[in-house]
Amino acid sequence: MISKTSRFVYTVKQLNRELRDLLETGYRSIWVEGEISGLAAPASGHLYFSLKDKNSILRCAFFRNRQNQNNASPMEGMKVLLNGQISYYEPRGDLQFIVSYMEQAGEGALRRAFEILKQKLAAEGLFEQQHKSEIPTHPGSIGIVTSDSGAALHDILVTLKRRFPLANVVLYPTFVQGAKAPKSIVAAIDLAEKRNEVDTIILARGGGSMEDLRAFNDEGVARKVFECSIPIVCGVGHEVDFTICDFVADQRAPTPTAAAEFVTPDIRQIKQEFLLRHNRLYENTLKYIRGFQQSVDYFTSRLVRPKQKLANYLTEHRYLYKQLTFYIHRYIELINSSHKKYLSLIAAHSPASRIQYLEQQLRANRHALSHSVGIQISNKQHALYQNHGKIKLMSPQHTLHRGYAIVQNRKNKVITDPQHTKLGESLRIKVSKGRISVLVDEI
Template sequence: MAVQSTSNQTSALANRAVKDVYPVSRLVREARVLLEGSFPLIWVEGEISNLAMPASGHIYFTLKDEAAQVRCAMFRNRNNQLRFTPENGMQVLLRVRVSLYEGRGEFQLIIEHMEEAGSGALQRAYEALKHRLGQEGLFDQAHKKTLPILPKSIGIISSPDGAAVHDIVSVLKRRFPAVDVVLYPVAVQGENAAGQLVAAVKLADQRRDCDVIIIGRGGGSLEDLWSFNDEQLARAIFACELPIISAVGHEIDFTICDFVADVRAPTPSAAAELAVPDAQQYVLSFQRYQQQLTHIIRQRLITDQRHLQHLHRALPRPELILRQQTQWLTQQKRMLDSAWRRYLLNYQQKLDYLSVRLKHPKAQIDKQRSALNSLSHRLQTAFRTQQKSVYQQFQSLQFRLQRQVPLPQIDEQQKLVQTLAKQNQRLILQQLQQAKQFLAQQMRTLAAVSPLNTLDRGYSITSKRDSGEVITTAAAVSPGDEVLIRLHKGLLSCEVKKVDEK
């Protein structure tokens, strides 16, 4: 019996060695790795139950829907970013990693981000649209239009039954009653609200019956204000040529309409205050300007009156001025008559003198003709003399040139060049022959002392692999060093195993 028991134990151990038996920890660990590697970060929506928030700062709860539930954990380094306090029964949207808790072998979700399900989806859509329109440049300050200083008419795009319209009209009547108001009635929430808002903006831009537009409504939740986050409304506001003031919700509410409009007002009442000036301030300004202008005119009149009195005292009597001018004119007339008589007398004397010296024109012409004939004869004589001298010089130079023609010298130099060329060629050939003989002798000498011939006789050259230094003694290397051995044909790369210096 003992022998049989021992045999059974040996067989069981052998069977166990053949099978791959998983310990529980290994199975759970590999299942966790498989789960975490199969799922990326995903979004999951459900209801919170069994919520636990211990002092460690971590949050644990069960996420469930109508058909299933799963355990969830949100660690302290993540839940400090929450914008709300989780509660049982709350519908939430989670961004999670799928995992497995090895201690209990439980399937669980590790939460990276948590937000309330209803408003969270709208908030993500809002942020996505805001980012895309911002990238397109719809929010750039360069596209913003300036509000008119004193508009004649204000357009209001809002619900006629809402408190926003009454607030705007009340502020306009109080600040500037003379301004006209044009109401474009629309729905500000619901399925058709966005389309009505877009149509109202386009209609106001087409009619041009107002100078500035106020678009807005009272406060509400994100769902209530969602019509003002419509992309088509944002593009209609951007394309509108009239300046637009956005007054949607309360001061803490921001919509896409606020960013794309030319001016954003925190409330509808504030939009009305931005649209028109304060009439009372205008009246006070006019009164102040009237006082300043009255004072300036009064000072100018006083100054001009003083200047006029000074000029009146400095101005002499007219009859005295006329008497002085008459005496001056009489004196000038006598001086002019005297000067004119002297000028006529002087001119008559010059005329008499010139008439005595003036000769008859025919005599002058005959004299000039005689002088011209004399000059012509002298010129011809000088030309012939100069021509003869130049011809003699030309003949002399021609004779000298014929004596200096270098044709014989050129022939003699060409013969000399040919002779020297033949001698040069012969000397070059002789020097080449001597150089060939010298080169052959040097090659024979080099072959006699070349190490390659020594390698051909069975010798080799050993050098260090890293530095290339030639090894002449065994002490130059150590065991483990790599060396190169050059043979007559080829190269060996070897490792030193042992060194025998003897």
């Protein structure tokens, strides 16, 4: 028996608090699926119900503010997919699931998966127009990836035969519904690429629920359609149906029949265009033949006999020969005249005559330069003597010789005013033949 002192005993409050902490932190934002039972809608606007399956039941609360964000309309017995968190009410020990999002199970789950994959592939750029291949306007061979027993194949074949029976049609049968469909579709597209025998591919099936079209919302199928080297036109479902393959294909058609119409030209329009071009070609050909015949007639009328043409050439040759002989003699005379003229010019401008003339010029220039230099030297000497006399007369020493003197203080400043000195100051007097120091005793 375990003693009471060795045991840890919870109080009810302690245990409920720990359970609340464990549940509310460990089960945040979880998904749960089940059937609504016991739905209650009090005046507060909140919804209370139980979520059950074959073996268990879970109490749930869906508050009014969350309902407005979800646009949900829950009903008794509806199978739903819920997102939310566990709430544990500590005072009473009650556990319930607080709903933050509700959608109908099955179709709703598929719709949510569709939107998630759509956003993912869009973010990777798989829907961008720059990745789309151009669909051939006049395909020689058309591939069809669909069920070999579905109504879609019948509609496509009827449309192709009506619009463009010249095209060869190749069927790549595949499952279009069920668990095997995604791999089967990928294998069919792979086979078409490997054989490389068609110009374009129609990927098609008839309409149905979102569950029926699930294979065409598969990520693997979508990526295969995007990566396929052969242009693909996707015609899945009815006009209101959209699948992921519609976004990644090179072209989306609202129905299988519309897909067949998109990949083919109308044979009736081709025939009309052919007849129009045939008529234009016939008219242009006749016009060309008429123009060519007119040219033949014109040149035939201008055609001259070879003997007559030779005679004309001979006459023209003689005339040209005379003209050429005349101009050659004239040219020779001009050359001789120019030659005599240049000889006389050369004689007049011979190097000996030029040297003799330059020697005379040199002697004359030398005499003139010698005479000019002599005059310049004489003038400069005379000006020098005059300036020397002027400088001598204006020099301070000449002034001192005349009996004048210069009085300076001890700082060698010249005294020009008696007020610039004082009694007893020592002054120096500069005369012609020396200096005299004196003291000022009267001013």
